[in-house]
Amino acid sequence: MTDSRKRNLATANTSDFVTIGLVVLTALLIGLNYTVMKRALDYTSPLALAALRASIGAPFLLLVAFARGERLPNTRRQWRAIWWISLSITTISSGFLVLAISRLSPGLSAMLSATMPLFTAMIAVRVLAERPGRRGRAGLVVGLFGAVFLAIPALGSGNTTLGILFALISSVSWALGAVLNKRLPAALEISPLMLVTCQILLSAICLHAAVPFIESWSDTEIGWGLALPLLYAGIPSLAVTFVLFATVLRRAPAIQGAAVAYLTPFFGVLFGWLLVGDRFSLIELGGGVLVVGGVAMLSTDPR
Numbered sequence: 001m002t003d004s005r006k007r008n009l010a011t012a013n014t015s016d017f018v019t020i021g022l023v024v025l026t027a028l029l030i031g032l033n034y035t036v037m038k039r040a041l042d043y044t045s046p047l048a049l050a051a052l053r054a055s056i057g058a059p060f061l062l063l064v065a066f067a068r069g070e071r072l073p074n075t076r077r078q079w080r081a082i083w084w085i086s087l088s089i090t091t092i093s094s095g096f097l098v099l100a101i102s103r104l105s106p107g108l109s110a111m112l113s114a115t116m117p118l119f120t121a122m123i124a125v126r127v128l129a130e131r132p133g134r135r136g137r138a139g140l141v142v143g144l145f146g147a148v149f150l151a152i153p154a155l156g157s158g159n160t161t162l163g164i165l166f167a168l169i170s171s172v173s174w175a176l177g178a179v180l181n182k183r184l185p186a187a188l189e190i191s192p193l194m195l196v197t198c199q200i201l202l203s204a205i206c207l208h209a210a211v212p213f214i215e216s217w218s219d220t221e222i223g224w225g226l227a228l229p230l231l232y233a234g235i236p237s238l239a240v241t242f243v244l245f246a247t248v249l250r251r252a253p254a255i256q257g258a259a260v261a262y263l264t265p266f267f268g269v270l271f272g273w274l275l276v277g278d279r280f281s282l283i284e285l286g287g288g289v290l291v292v293g294g295v296a297m298l299s300t301d302p303r
Contacts (some may be wrong), residue, residue: 019248026244026260030113031267033237034106035275037098040133040229044220046098049233051207052220054090056234059241061197063071068095070194079198081186086199088177090242091206096170103163110268112167114147114291119175127179135297143294147265178245196242266291 042050073079101109117140181187187195211217220226245260265287 003264019281022244022248023260024263026241026248026264028267029236029241029244030260030264031110031269032271033233033241033273034110034239034272035239036135036229036232037101038106040226040233041098041102043223045211045215046102047095047207047211047215048220049230050095050098051204051211052230053234054094054200054204054207054237056195056230057239057242058201061200061239062191065194065197066192068193070191073190073194073198075186077186078094078190081184082190082195082198083202084184085180085187085195086202087206088173090196090199090203090238093170093177094203094238095207095210096166096173100167100170101299104167106272107265107269108164109167110265111147112164113171113264113268115168116171116175116178118144118148119172120178123179124182127183137212139294139297141294142297146287146290146294149290151284175238192247193243196239200238200242200250251277259280263291283299287293 037049037053044052073082096112097109100112104112121140181195190198248260
C-alpha cells in the first residue's frame with residue numbers, strides 16, 4: 001500500500017470517528033430534552049412551548065452567525081429551500097414532537113423518535129437513490145429492535161394513541177427534512193449554521209402565528225419553572241443540536257445521519273432515570289446495547 005493511500009485511509013477513518021462523535025453528542029442533547037420539555041409542559045401548552053423554544057434558539061444562533069461574519073441568504077432559491085426544510089424539521093416535526101411529549105412518557109417519546117431512520121431510509125431510497133449495504137440494513141433492524149426494548153416498560157403507563165400518532169408524524173416530517181437537506185442544491189450553498197438559524201427563525205414565526213388559533217397564551221405561566229427548561233430546550237437542545245445535525249448531514253449520507261435517532265432513546269431513558277427516578281430495567285439496558293450496536297453498524301457501512 002502506498003504512503004498516499006495510507007494517508008487517505010487514515011483521513012477517512014478520522015472523519016468517520018468525528019461523524020460518529022457528532023452523532024453521539026447530538027443524541028445526548030436531544031435525549032435530555034424529553035425530560036426537560038415534559039417538565040416545561042407543567043407551565044405552558046405544547047405549541048406555545050414549541051414557539052417559545054424556537055424564539056430563544058433563533059436569536060441566539062443569529063448572533064453567533066453574525067459574530068462569525070456570516071450573512072443572510074440573498075436569493076429566492078435559497079429561501080425556498082430553507083422554507084421547505086424549516087417546514088419539515090423545525091415547524092411540523094418540532095410542533096408534533098411537543099404535542100406527543102404532552103401525551104406520552106419521556107421513554108416512549110424517545111423510542112418513537114427511533115423510527116425516523118426507517119422513514120429516512122424509505123424516502124432516501126426513493127428520492128436520493130441511497131441504498132444501505134448489508135451491514136447498514138442489519139444496523140437498521142438491530143437499532144429498531146433495541147429502541148422497542150428500551151420502551152417496553154413505558155408502553156403501559158398512561159400513554160395515548162393520539163400521542164403515538166403525533167410522534168410518528170414528527171418522525172416522518174423530520175425524515176423528509178433530512179432528505180430535503182441533501183436534495184435541494186440551494187441548501188448546500190448555505191453554511192449549516194446559517195441554514196439552521198433561518199430554519200428556526202421561520203419556524204418561530206409560523207408557530208407563534210398558530211398558537212392563538214389552536215391553543216391559548218393564557219395557559220402559559222411565566223416564571224423560573226418555565227424559564228430554565230426553556231433555556232435548555234431553546235439553545236443546547238434546539239439550536240446546538242440542529243447545527244450539529246446539519247453538519248452530520250453534510251459529512252454523511254442522509255440514512256447514516258439519521259442514526260442520531262438510534263441513540264436518542266438510550267439517552268432519553270437514561271436521563272429520565274437519573275433526573276426523575278424512572279426505572280432502568282434489564283430490558284432497557286439490553287435495548288441500549290442493541291441501539292449502540294445498530295448505530296455502529298449503520299455508521300460504518302462502507303456503502
